[in-house]
Amino acid sequence: MDIRFLGGAGEVGRSAILVNDRLLLDYGMKSGNPPQFPGDVDPEAVVVSHGHLDHVGAIPSLLSGGARPPIHWTPPTRDLALTLARDTLKLHGGTMQCPFTETDVQRVTQVSKTHGYREPFEVAGHEVTFFDAGHIPGSAHVLISEGRSPSSNRTASDVDDRETRLLYTGDFHTDDQQLVSASTARPDADAVICESTYSDVEHDVRGEVEERFAESVERTLWEGGTVVVPAFAIGRTQEMMLVCDAYDIPCYVDGMGKRIAEMLMHHPGFVRDADALQQAKSHSRFVTGQDGQRKRIADQNAAIITTSGMLHGGPAMTYVPAIRGHPANKIAMTGYQVEGTPGRDLLETGSAEIDGRVMPVSAQVEQYDFSAHADRAGLESFLESYRDSRVLVNHGDRCGWFAEELRADGFDASAPDLGERVVLE
Incomplete structure (x- = not known):
């Protein structure tokens, strides 16, 4: 499996990851003046983890040319993405701060495909399953498999040796909030792309x-x-x-x-x-x-x-x-x-x-710390289920530091650079 980091590597913002040059995970924007966007890409399909601007903010621009890749997400993520897109048009339409038009936003509704949690679907030659990430309503861990339908209950003996399973955490939280419950899903995976926003913080209870x-x-x-x-x-x-x-x-x-x-x-x-x-x-x-x-x-x-x-x-x-x-x-x-x-x-x-x-x-x-992200203890408790997996750290200001700490603790961990290509065997 080939993974290319188009955005969100060593930074918080403009998350975008391309799998096997076919499947795009998220396509966000990094707020600022001017805002920053991921590199250009022409995927066969798009899978979106959740509806925050740094993960969905540039989605409509993928439809500005002749391509019409289907966009897969949960129902709340779809509605949140459209709300953000229309708000961006209202504030910045016709300027360099908005890379899409109203027509592009309308096209999003035409190619949208919604899915619930734990309901595998096929897209761009892969099997994909969403799991509740406990971040905001509709947020998802994304499990991508090159082989058979993913399952959190399979053992290693059930899996074809040629199959590679990648878990993209998106943003997640391991503690309950008033609005959403904590993420408890730990699906089997050979490699994990893990967010690290609060890898140096311990949240108060x-x-x-x-x-x-x-x-x-x-x-x-x-x-x-x-x-x-x-x-x-x-x-x-x-x-x-x-x-x-x-x-x-x-x-x-x-x-x-x-x-x-x-x-x-x-x-x-x-x-x-x-x-x-x-x-x-x-x-x-x-x-x-x-x-x-x-x-x-x-x-x-x-x-x-x-x-x-x-x-x-x-x-x-x-x-x-x-x-x-x-x-x-x-x-x-x-x-x-x-x-x-x-x-x-x-x-x-x-x-x-x-x-x-x-x-x-x-x-x-x-x-007050009302963060919707896992802190250091939450990240470590989550990753404990993936000690035998390769860990790629992204979405944070100190990705390299956290990856180094994980290696010292026995993990096969690294922090890819922006634009870097990683091959999973």
């Missing part, structure tokens, strides 16, 4: 993080303050809605996360508790953003869950300036802040560039 967050928000509300909760639209917004509902915290929800919450209600089988999500949705007040509504809400004694999670756009551009000047207010960051983003600057310096102006912030600023 999720329940304890939720309690600290809830206590802090409740204290601020009791003291008469307002809490702005910047959150990623896909996964994190809905997670924070569930946390607020569980602790009976009144909250508004603004930004794209509203649409995602509505959409996920159409895929109840891909969330941990569809009834709980419906309850959280009923508990939340969705913001329309019309007629100065946001400025009025910013003056209220409530929590406001809003995009963007790193403060580089979205309704947060209204809420943060409105509440920044009073120390009774609070900004509760819920996700990793990439270096160079306003969110990172705010955490490190107490000020941030919002809409072209550097603004000092007197409001309290806190950060």
Whole structure:
């Protein structure tokens, strides 16, 4: 089996892996100014692990020429990818920051093929099976086999010696979240392409993080303050809605996360508790953003869950300036802040560039680890099932370091470079 890393090697963003020059795994974009995209490719088919921008952001561009490769994904991933594509068109259509057109997005719907978990399907000369990755709704580990239908229950004696099985983890989590359950799938594989986003981090116990967050928000509300909760639209917004509902915290929800919450209600089988999500949705007040509504809400004694999670756009551009000047207010960051983003600057310096102006912030600023990725312990526990497999580390800022640590622990591990071709025997 021949594997070529077109993106996501030694970096977080623009994930893209080509298998046997025929089957493409993911095709994302790396946010920035300008954004970065994977190398050009003309696959027979595409298989997508999950619906985050760094894995699906460039998918429509694969259909901009004469090719029409089928795109295989879970139902939520399909809907999330289309939502992101249309949002990208709305924000950047007709510029270098958007590599596709509305016509290309329409073509995506025409070639889309959806599959559930543990339902093998044939594509581009391979057998593929999705397994729940526990990252966001619809996220999948992707098992690719050159031989017979994959199965997590087969023994080594059942497998043809000429068959090679590759497991692409995508992004995954080994702990339960409010929105989705932990990944427990460990299908047999000869080689594993493993994400390493948090390979140097140990997450705090999720329940304890939720309690600290809830206590802090409740204290601020009791003291008469307002809490702005910047959150990623896909996964994190809905997670924070569930946390607020569980602790009976009144909250508004603004930004794209509203649409995602509505959409996920159409895929109840891909969330941990569809009834709980419906309850959280009923508990939340969705913001329309019309007629100065946001400025009025910013003056209220409530929590406001809003995009963007790193403060580089979205309704947060209204809420943060409105509440920044009073120390009774609070900004509760819920996700990793990439270096160079306003969110990172705010955490490190107490000020941030919002809409072209550097603004000092007197409001309290806190950060909470609600990550949807496995940490170091989670990665190690997952990989323990693959001690006899080859491990290719990708999707991280310290891939080489983590691969070296794995080798010291007895693994056959390496971290391919961008553009590198790896042959599995």
